[in-house]
Amino acid sequence: MKVFKTLATSGSALTAEKLRLDTIANNLANMNTTRTAEGGPYRRQVPIFIERLQRVGVQPGERPPVEIRSRARHNWESTGVRVLAIPQDPNPPRIVYDPEHPDADEEGYVEYPNVDMVREMVDMITATRSYEANVTVLNATKNMLLKSLEIGRG
Amino acid sequence: MKVDIGSLAAARMARLQGGEPPPVEQGKPFSEVLLDRINQLNDLQVKANSAVTSFVLGEGDDLHQVMITKEEARLALQYAMQVRNKVVEAYQEISRMQL
Numbered sequence: 001m002k003v004f005k006t007l008a009t010s011g012s013a014l015t016a017e018k019l020r021l022d023t024i025a026n027n028l029a030n031m032n033t034t035r036t037a038e039g040g041p042y043r044r045q046v047p048i049f050i051e052r053l054q055r056v057g058v059q060p061g062e063r064p065p066v067e068i069r070s071r072a073r074h075n076w077e078s079t080g081v082r083v084l085a086i087p088q089d090p091n092p093p094r095i096v097y098d099p100e101h102p103d104a105d106e107e108g109y110v111e112y113p114n115v116d117m118v119r120e121m122v123d124m125i126t127a128t129r130s131y132e133a134n135v136t137v138l139n140a141t142k143n144m145l146l147k148s149l150e151i152g153r154g
Numbered sequence: 155m156k157v158d159i160g161s162l163a164a165a166r167m168a169r170l171q172g173g174e175p176p177p178v179e180q181g182k183p184f185s186e187v188l189l190d191r192i193n194q195l196n197d198l199q200v201k202a203n204s205a206v207t208s209f210v211l212g213e214g215d216d217l218h219q220v221m222i223t224k225e226e227a228r229l230a231l232q233y234a235m236q237v238r239n240k241v242v243e244a245y246q247e248i249s250r251m252q253l
Contacts, residue, residue: 003233004226014218138222145229149236 003145005079010138012080016049017131019083023047024124031115034103042113044089052082089114195234202227 023045033042053076091114099108205223208214215223 003229007222007226011219011222014222015216018216018218135218138225142225142229146232149232 006141007138009080010134010141012052012082013134014131014138016047016081016083017127017134020047020127021124021131023086024120024127027113027115028117028120030113031117033113034101034110041093041111042115043093044091044113044115045086046089047086048084049081050084051078052080053077054079191237192234195230198223198227198230 027044030042036042056075056077093111093114096110096112097108098104098110101110104110202224205215205220209217209220
């Protein structure tokens with residue numbers, strides 16, 4: 001139903017921020033992981049968000065009518081956010097001298113993941129606050145809808 | 155919901171002025187529209203219910219999606235209640251009419 005479009009928009013943002021928190025949790029959990037399936041140390045993952053577009057006046061899952069099937073921008077409206085991909089951070093790994101480590105190279109250096117704890121913490125605060133902001137929007141929308149039911153009462 | 159008062163008035167005006175009345179639009183009867191909406195409302199409730207069930211069973215959506223679905227169902231129900239109140243009010247108003 002069209003009334004609930006704002007709720008769906010905020011909902012997509014909640015899903016996105018939750019995923020951001022998931023990747024941060026994964027990054028922090030693998031802060032000292034020196035072995036991965038593709039070889040080498042773990043690499044920091046960063047989700048990339050993209051605007052979620054929907055054809056104007058067409059419900060999700062519904063086939064759009066012929067006249068608005070073109071890709072022109074005015075046929076699309078923004079309905080929140082979605083996750084495009086979760087690429088790896090290309091920064092080089094952290095090199096630590098530790099000859100005792102089983103994954104050390106011939107010179108005794110170990111490649112640790114390029115995860116910076118301080119940075120992850122800051123990202124975590126951003127994700128949490130964004131989530132809260134979207135919950136606030138959601139509640140404001142709900143209150144607005146409920147308020148409209150009071151029109152004409154009393 | 156389609157109310158044809160506008161087109162009825164237009165037809166009446168045309169008849170008064172001696173012209174050809176424009177055809178009155180035949181919309182869906184109110185009872186059908188109401189039934190459609192009630193079915194939609196039921197769908198939302200069922201959706202909310204299954205969202206909760208699948209969440210409790212440990213499968214399916216995130217918690218916030220469950221909450222949003224529940225909230226949607228609640229709002230839809232309250233809207234429906236408001237519509238019902240208005241209908242009952244109108245009925246009572248008419249039944250109290252002095253004849």
